[in-house]
Amino acid sequence: MGFLSDGVTKARTRQRESLLGEAQKAGTGVVNVIEIGDDAQAAQAVLGSTLKAFVGGKVRNDGAQIVHMNAGGWPHVYVQPYSGMNPLPGEHHALLAGSLPAPAILRAGGLFRGPKWDSPADPQLATALDQDPGIRMVTEKLSWEWSQGLTTIAHDWTLQFRSLGDGATHLVMQAGRFGGLTTYEVGIAAFLGVCRLLRTWMRQGATPPQELLSPTAFDAVLPLLYGRPLAGPSAPAPSPHVHVHVDPSAHVHVSAFVSHAPGQGLPMQQAQQLQHEWQAVLHTNDVHAKINAAARLMTARQYEPCIQMYQQIAQQHPEQSGTCHSQVGAAYYFLGHYDRAIAHYQWAKQQGADPRMMDDNILEAQQALRPG
Structure with a gap:
């Protein structure tokens, strides 16, 4: 080396x-x-x-x-x-x-x-x-x-x-x-x-x-x-919204936060590490670090704390409202709250998020709401 x-x-x-x-x-x-x-x-x-x-x-x-x-x-x-x-x-x-x-x-x-x-x-x-x-x-x-x-x-x-x-x-x-x-x-x-x-x-x-x-x-x-490290077993089939979960490895280090949502519990050491990271950046002025920390929560499928963090970022940095509400919409989609997802996608669109992307996401959530 x-x-x-x-x-x-x-x-x-x-x-x-x-x-x-x-x-x-x-x-x-x-x-x-x-x-x-x-x-x-x-x-x-x-x-x-x-x-x-x-x-x-x-x-x-x-x-x-x-x-x-x-x-x-x-x-x-x-x-x-x-x-x-x-x-x-x-x-x-x-x-x-x-x-x-x-x-x-x-x-x-x-x-x-x-x-x-x-x-x-x-x-x-x-x-x-x-x-x-x-x-x-x-x-x-x-x-x-x-x-x-x-x-x-x-x-x-x-x-x-x-x-x-x-x-x-x-x-x-x-x-x-x-x-x-x-x-x-x-x-x-x-x-x-x-x-x-x-x-x-x-x-x-x-x-x-x-x-x-x-x-x-x-x-x-x-x-x-597919949400795996760079070396790993064969990939599972993705869903229309591809759920990603990055596991810790020698080459990729991503932490996760313990959530009360079903199936989202993670090892305590990882949970504590991301919790410390989250708390450390939340009280700084580094909006990029905050958004990256929230994105890691999303990737780790920790949707409830992810929603909380994006909402706090939107309050602290109103210029990021479009980005934050689009991510909140995605988190609600993964949780199965499609009506809430639609509401946040619509608000994100009004706040400057990409209108075509938001329209696509709204349509997908509307289709998920339809029976059958």
């Missing part, structure tokens, strides 16, 4: 803070940031897959940050690899409930044509995706390049998805540079927009597992989307 110079540490810290700020702007909560080593061998051991080399293999990957997020109960992950102090193009990963009959990929266009969807097993699916105006609108906002000094990395694909065989679809987006001067904006909001739209295409039920149409660098983060 080597060591990181002060310059490298500061550069990676700046990029991490940029990612946290971008997540907040996109209306998604950060559950955890996993820092992976300062050498490629350690990173490979944790991720369980070989890190991708860029620029003709001339760039060495020697570390990564895994940003585990939760948008109103919907988990997604961004992996930010590094070569020294330089951020390299990362990947977004998410699960969508439902599946499609074949995998598909959005490939770069040629000199005189734009990007096109490709699905060798189902050309009609590719044609339908190409012709859908909503999908065209969100994909036109994607960035296909990652510029770094005099070097530009051009992607040959940006999006692809495949069925996992358990009723869920795995969606991957390669990150381009969406903005930033000394740091990199990686398209968190753009990725969530793609997720919202593509999940309306999903059919309920499982199709046989499919392979991705192009290799990805960081598909080993899939366990996090």
Whole structure:
């Protein structure tokens, strides 16, 4: 194991803070940031897959940050690899409930044509995706390049998805540079927009597992989307609202709080640790630390204390009301209080939360209220 110079540490810290700020702007909560080593061998051991080399293999990957997020109960992950102090193009990963009959990929266009969807097993699916105006609108906002000094990395694909065989679809987006001067904006909001739209295409039920149409660098983060550590047994099937529960491991440390809700009890040591963390941040002015602590309660399925904390954050920081009430709505949804969930989603929408996401959540809660 080597060591990181002060310059490298500061550069990676700046990029991490940029990612946290971008997540907040996109209306998604950060559950955890996993820092992976300062050498490629350690990173490979944790991720369980070989890190991708860029620029003709001339760039060495020697570390990564895994940003585990939760948008109103919907988990997604961004992996930010590094070569020294330089951020390299990362990947977004998410699960969508439902599946499609074949995998598909959005490939770069040629000199005189734009990007096109490709699905060798189902050309009609590719044609339908190409012709859908909503999908065209969100994909036109994607960035296909990652510029770094005099070097530009051009992607040959940006999006692809495949069925996992358990009723869920795995969606991957390669990150381009969406903005930033000394740091990199990686398209968190753009990725969530793609997720919202593509999940309306999903059919309920499982199709046989499919392979991705192009290799990805960081598909080993899939366990996090199922609420497991980076190494663990096979994943259970997700529900339309994917419930996540992160267990402590050598590489991922997330605590949990004891709640009186059924099935939510956790080991006392973990409960006390998160309780201390919660109390410590609640009386500070660090709103990001408070939101992250509340998000960890959500991820640990500690919905009642999670609701209490988000409500306190909303009182202390009114500018965060939209984010807080959207998360309270998600917690009530998981508790089965669908009418309360709808009320909080509606209030969150009035307070500036993403209206399309709130409308989707309201519709899902309304459907859960209907008998049968």
